[in-house]
Amino acid sequence: MREIQVSEITKAVRDLCIEANYYLNEDIKNAFLKASDEEEFKLAKDIMDILIKNAEIAANENMPMCQDTGMTVVFIDLGQDVHIVGGNLNDAINEGVRKGYIEGYLRKSVVGDPIERINTKDNTPAVIYTNIVEGDRIKITVVPKGFGSENMSQLKMLKPADGIEGVKKFVLKVVKEAGPNPCPPIIVGVGIGGTFDYSAYLAKKALLRSIDKRNSNTFYAKLEEELLDSINKLGIGPQGFGGRTTALAVNVEAFATHIAGLPVAVNISCHATRHAEIEF
């Protein structure tokens, strides 16, 4: 069995927290350029250009592209033939978050208790999802999730009779209600199926997929394109000032569900949708 020291995990998480906040992913950068070309309104085009410039400054000067460096969500794919040694996996991840947020000059935005609201001053604890997979490797994905967009997310338990039309209607309603608040152009993560909680997990997981990759299932790939088209006809536009580019992509993930239910979760993410990953 392959052994991995917790110190390696801490180091990886630290670096990923910083990387994700400083450097915009290529898929999003390309979408900004395309959106700037396609916008018919001058202000909408200007905003896309400002976002491109902002990403360049952040990368060149090693600073966060957004001041909301998020609550840290960490996805772990842990090979079943890996033995973690030297400490506890969750502690190692949180230590990485602590180091990343302090050493990377990232904002500490986490309060220890949702009602008492005292800042933990190191952005811990992270929200951690661990998935056991085959093999002897570990994949770590760090997702700093800003709350301007997180607050605009919604979940609904639809009836099976609502079907795909009900899903489309709900996704559009959520995006419309969010309007300018979540910093459009947004990325829309949609989770369909599972249970109440699992649909929300799927919606979050959908945000990890590169925005230029469609769902491998053709039905859901078509749904993604259709939803994106409908959303961009709403006219909300970059920053909500009117325009074509309300969303850059809709990513859908689906899972089996119960005969009596149709859970749908919509997790909205801003234009600075960030994630960084490593596998070792």
Next chain:
Amino acid sequence: MSKKITTPLTMEQINNLKAGDSVLLTGYVYTARDAAHKRLVDLINQGKELPFDIEGQVIYYVGPTPAKEGQPIGSAGPTTSYRMDSYTPALLEKGLKGMIGKGKRGAEVVESIKKNGAVYFAAIGGAAALTAKCVKQSELVAYEDLGAEAIRRLYVEDLPLVVVIDSQGNNYYEIGQREYIELTNNSRSQEIK
């Protein structure tokens, strides 16, 4: 073409600003967000003095990242404004003239903006590295214990903003989106012809 304005805001400047105007703001602004707003309004309710003179001033809803050595501030884009809505009318009554944030405001805030002759600006959400370039100085004013949410006085130069709600209550989020939909409807009907 952007309109240049300076703080503190005068009624002449405010009356000259219309929803949809691009603006470059120079001067002092005060940072405050959720927790700081709660404390300010608690002071007002208790009849106590605020930690700074709010008359004619502008509040920027921002929680910046920590400054690196030699820099006045870290990344500093706007936070979502609606969370401050329940506190805003009390501050406008006290003389606050401008707010910088992003996103929608509630009906009571719009009414209070009209009544008190103020203006609501949007900074570009997420463009926090670029915005930081406009901040030349930063000093702590109050509530250091709130960390990123403390009240700071920033000196900004040519901070790019868009007027969203002007002193007449016109709302650019509604106007801009309506204009876009009209534009696409017109081009679609022309294609049909």
